[in-house]
Amino acid sequence: MTLNGRLLIGGAERRGTDGEIRGLDAASGEPQEPGFGGATLADLDEACRLAAEAFPRYRETRPAERAAFLEAIARNILELGDELVARCVLESGLPRARVEGERNRTVGQLRLFADVVREGSFLDLRIDPAMPERKPLSRVELRLRNISVGPVAVFGASNFPLAFSVAGGDTASALAAGSPVVVKAHSAHPGTSELVGRAVATAVRECGLPRGTFSLLFASRRSVGEALVADPRIKAVGFTGSRAGGTALMRIAAQRPEPIPVYAEMSSINPVILFPAALAERGAEIGRSFVASLTMGAGQFCTNPGLVLAVEGEGLDAFLAAATDALTAAPAATMLTPGIHASYCEGVAKLAVHDRVETLGEGRAGERLQGRAALFATSASDFLAHRELQEEVFGASSLVVRCRDAAELSRVVAALEGQLTIALHLGEGDVEAARTLLPELEVKAGRILVNGFGTGVEVGHAMVHGGPYPATSDARTTSVGSLAVARFLRPVCYQDLPAALVPETLRDGNPLGLPVRTDGHLG
Amino acid sequence: MTLNGRLLIGGAERRGTDGEIRGLDAASGEPQEPGFGGATLADLDEACRLAAEAFPRYRETRPAERAAFLEAIARNILELGDELVARCVLESGLPRARVEGERNRTVGQLRLFADVVREGSFLDLRIDPAMPERKPLSRVELRLRNISVGPVAVFGASNFPLAFSVAGGDTASALAAGSPVVVKAHSAHPGTSELVGRAVATAVRECGLPRGTFSLLFASRRSVGEALVADPRIKAVGFTGSRAGGTALMRIAAQRPEPIPVYAEMSSINPVILFPAALAERGAEIGRSFVASLTMGAGQFCTNPGLVLAVEGEGLDAFLAAATDALTAAPAATMLTPGIHASYCEGVAKLAVHDRVETLGEGRAGERLQGRAALFATSASDFLAHRELQEEVFGASSLVVRCRDAAELSRVVAALEGQLTIALHLGEGDVEAARTLLPELEVKAGRILVNGFGTGVEVGHAMVHGGPYPATSDARTTSVGSLAVARFLRPVCYQDLPAALVPETLRDGNPLGLPVRTDGHLG
Incomplete structure (x- = not known):
């Protein structure tokens, strides 16, 4: 299949005429063919109009029909074969094995939502039968079901070019809920986006669904995405990206004549809390597995462990020694885009020169657009005094906060912003201390995990990928797992x-x- | 029990020192004893601090303990006996039978939520067991539950001084979810609020719960309520009132460093659509029942039928004749407050002088603070051209929109803002026409009902009292019925x-x- 760089507006291909974007070879920064024409506001208007037209029919698809559509998308993505993998590797700089794994996850998500649709609990069907004889007033008959909130705008994420992009989690859950979807492709992987977009559009045709069920837009300027959120026919937004980007969309959505929900997954440093017995038992081992998690995929995970909390002592020393060794040996890795690489370098440089922060080590140097892992340390009192040390550095950088005792560690926990995950490393004697901390952790994070790291996100029924602000804009939902369908529903x-x-x-x-x-x- | 006009801050009574409010005799406008001292910002701070302190223990109450607490509140409200009813009648001007019925509803809601808590589905408990042998990656164990979002601020409503006030729907659902509650009493019924507040505080003590589980504040100025929404320890807001009031709270909540959800139930004109066969069969009968619904409780229901849509013809003429007759004979009724009465008179006067609006009739004149029912008519084209004709007039006023044909009626429906309810009156031959309209109605309203009016809101499992903006700030939830507990939960x-x-x-x-x-x- 030859990439043609066209928009997909309700199944029709059309060249965008508002500027052009190009995918880059992530490793070299070289622009690639073809150019992707940017959508005009007229293109956007048509995509939204078609989505609104598709809505009444699409949301009333029967469970079997909607599930078959989700499965057709999955099948069509797999049929893209190596072309998709190769283009995605090129544009993202991610290793082939990771891209193949991510494709499996993407396909698995679509199939999971097909199961969710068939099973039907998400509809929350309720019947309260009439009681004509009830005294003093007879009771009416009530029936309730969930319906889709309406057409949804999805913003592809740079760091999951398949699993959180054109046919990723937000799109799959919105389609499962009965919402037509208008995707604004992430500029970092337009070729990947076009391939997947065509797979979705083909499934729409194959299943005889209204053409406005799905559209894919490329945009050469930010205002197009902003206009998408402001469009009155759009009723909810899914976004994964930066805090600045997410809060900008939240503001636009709140200022509309009809405000709408924005599900923005934004900013999390995913604290790792090392408890004393765990450190004493296996400080060095945890240090090595920590670095493996930190450097995986160049550290470009929302759940990357960007903060480590522990009480000072021999165990922490062993952790730090092993972590620093492992980190120093870690190869540099290509980052997703030159822009992300530049931001990462800037974030690391800020920490390196921060007068309350010590540099523990740096990974091996690499090519021009590769990120070097970095590990820093500070004291709890300095961390508490400097809010900027909580800012996410997207990439393989982490900050260790040395606490004098458990009480000081608790104060650091209490001062944390909302997080996607908090990981605890526990040994035999740590359970009571962890129990004391747990209530505070639950109000800070969407997922609490023990003796692991947050970087693997299992797509299941009991997963929560969400959390209090600023981890996300809305802690009441998840963007991963079957529960994600709930965010695009309302009861009638x-x-x-x-x-x-x-x-x-x-x-x-x-x-x-x-x-x-x-x-x-x-x- | 003598009213003392004190704040209830985590169970402790204290006189507020920031000004004073007084309940009025709704019929005469005469201020009543005692004065209620307004909360200072220090009082507010303490209530929020105690709520935050109560949160870890209260949200972990077992289902049986939390349910018993809700039932204790219900019991204590009933034990207030006639004193509560008499004070509520005095302050609200509502008839005794209505107040007694509302008390039953309030008690019934608390008991319903006790059942919901015991049953436990609201926790959405999920377990995905580990699969250590899974290839290529072993599967971790995941467990999920809903927990409360945190302490909740509740703003009492003027028009349901029991069922949507201190221990009303929002408080009951928040307590059921595991949220401590800080109530800002509505100034229209401070005595009623104090009595009910003491009933709740007594239940907190009886059940051995943390004192910060419940606080009740009176406020002499708006800034106290605004500060409550802005307080960082408050994590969600329940509000029933005007569109201006609701949107002001939404703005404050969106601009916090940590934005929080606001559930504001605001503005709905609850269209009633009269279909041709129904009008032909029983136009006059519908006209009489319409006026009964319109004038019930001086028209002061969120679900009051403020708009009637029908195609012109003999059936509509019969409806209008009967409705006008019934309306003209309807006695004036005391309104909740002098302010609400003044707003009602202003809204009616605006319609009366609107050059595209015809006055069909007025109810009987009454005392100084009584509202007279009013019925107006306009054409569909004028309605479509004048957005201001969609504005809610809170009270027993309604506007009939005469449509030339079904197509014009459809255009009017498409132009409607979000609503709590839409009522259809159908005869034998109307089902097909109603089916065509239904998809548009579902996206406009939270509840669609046939051959009735929205003014009776059954408290059950399948009720939705909610709807698209501006009916509410968040169409994804309901404020009445067991599903209301969901709005104060988040998954972990x-x-x-x-x-x-x-x-x-x-x-x-x-x-x-x-x-x-x-x-x-x-x-």
Whole structure:
């Protein structure tokens, strides 16, 4: 398949005429063919109009039909074969094995949401039967189901060019919820985006769905994405990226005549708390596994361990010695884009010259656009006094905070902003101390994990990839796992409708065999 | 029990020193004893501090303990007996039967949430067991539960001095979710608020809960409520009131360093659509029942039918004749406050002099602070051209929009803002026309009902009292019914926790016997 650099507006291909973007070879920074024409506001308007037109039919697709569509997308992505992998490796600089794994995750997510759709709990079907004889007032009949909030805007993420991009988690969960999707492709991987976008558009056609169910836009300027969030036909936004980018979209959404929810996954330093017994038992071992997690994928994970908290002592010394050794030996790695590389270098340089921060070590030097891992340390009192030390440095950089005792460590925890994950390393004697800390951790993070690192995000039913602000804009939801479908739904109640008007999912006799709660009880 | 006009800050009574408010005799406007001292910012600070301190213990109350607390509140409210009813009648001007009914609803809501807490589905417990042998990567163990978002600020509503005030729906659902609550009492019924507040505070003591679980503040100035929403320890807001008031709180919440959700139920005109066959069969009968709904409680319901849409013809003429007759005979009724009465008179006067609006009739004149019902008419084209005709007039005023045909009626529906309810009156031949309109109605309203009016809000499992903006600030939730508990929850995931750290609700063997989803299946 030859890339053509065209927009996909409701299934129709069209060259964008507002400037041009190009994918770069991430390793060299060399611009690649073809150029991708940027969407005009007229293109955007048409994509939103078609999405709104598709909405009434698409949201009423039966579970089996919608699930088959999600599976068709998965199949079509796999059928892109090595062309997709090669282009994604080129544009992202990520290793082939990682890209192949990410493709499997992307396909797995789509299939998971197909299962979610078929199972039907996400509809939260409820029936409270009428009680005509109730005194003093008769009771009406009520039926409830969730419907999609409406068309959704998805902003592709740079760091997961497949799993959080054109057909990634946000798109899959929005489509599962019954929302048409307009994707603004991330400029870091337009070729990857086009290939996946065509796979989705093909699935729309194959399944006989309205063409506005999916559109893909490239944009050469920020204002196009902003106009997408401001468009009155868009009813929710999924975004993964920087805090500045996420909060800008939140502001636009809040200032619309009709404010809408923005699900922005933004900024997390994913504290790792090393407890004393764990450090005493295996400080060095934890140090090595920490560096493996820190440097994986050039540290470009939302769940990258950017902060380590521990009480001073021999165990921490052993951790630091092993971590510094491992880090010093870690090869440099190509970063996703020249811009991300530049930001990373700037963040590291700021820490390196910070007068309350000590540089513990640096990874091996590499090519021009490769990031070198970096490890820093500071004291708890300095960390508490300098809020800027909580700022995320996106990449393989981490800061160790040395605490004098458990009480000081608790104060550091209390001062943390919201996080995606907090990891605890526990030994035999640490359980009581961890129990004391747990209530504070739960209000700081969406996921708490023990004796591991947050960098592997399992796509399942019990996963939460979310957390209090500024980790995300909305701690009430997750962007990974089957629960993500909930963010694009709203409940509607039907009172005393004649049988002929009741939505099929809520009909007497439960013709689709879905889970229904009757008078509050699952039947 | 003698009213003392004191704040209730974490169970301690204290006289507020920032000005004073007084309840008024709603019928005469006469100020009543005692004066209620307004909270200072220091009082507010202490209430929020105590709520934050109460949070870790309160949110971990077991289902049985939390349910017993909700039931104790209900019992204590009933034990206030006639004193509560009499004070509420005095302050609200609502008839005794209505106040008694509302008390029953309030008590019923608290008991419903006690059942919800015991049943446990609201926790959304999920376990994805580990798969150590999975290839290529072993699978970690994940457990998920919902926890409370944190302390909640509740703003009492004027129009439901019991069911949407100090121990009303928002408070009950927040307490059910595990959130401590700080209530800002509505100035229109401070005596009612004090009585109910003491009932809640007594229940806190009786159940041995942390004192900060509940506080009640009176405020003599708006800035106190604004400071409550801005307080960093408050994590969500429940509000029922005007659009101006709700959007002001939304702005404050969005501009906090940590933005938080605001659930504001604000503005709805609850369109009633009269279909041709229904009008032909029983136009006059619908006209009479419409006026009964319109004038109930002086029209001071969020779900009051403020807009009627119908195609011109004999049926509509019969409806209008009967409605106008009934309205003209309707007695004036005391309104909740002099301010609400003044706003109502202003809204009616604006319509009366609007050059595209015809006055069909007015109810009987009454005392100085009583509202007279009013019925107006306009054409669809004028309605579409004048956005101001969609503005809510809080009280017993309604506007009939005469449409030339079904297509014009559809255009009016498409131009509507978000609503709490839309009511359809259907006859034998109307079902197909209603089916065509239904998809548009679902995206406009939280509840669609047939052959009735929205003014009765059944408190059950399948109720939605919510809807797209500006009906509410957040269409993803409801403020009435058991589903309301969901708005104050967020999911937390626990990965590979040692058994000793797993929250009790998620332990192996399900010791509390709650519904748990294992690998996506309810067991």
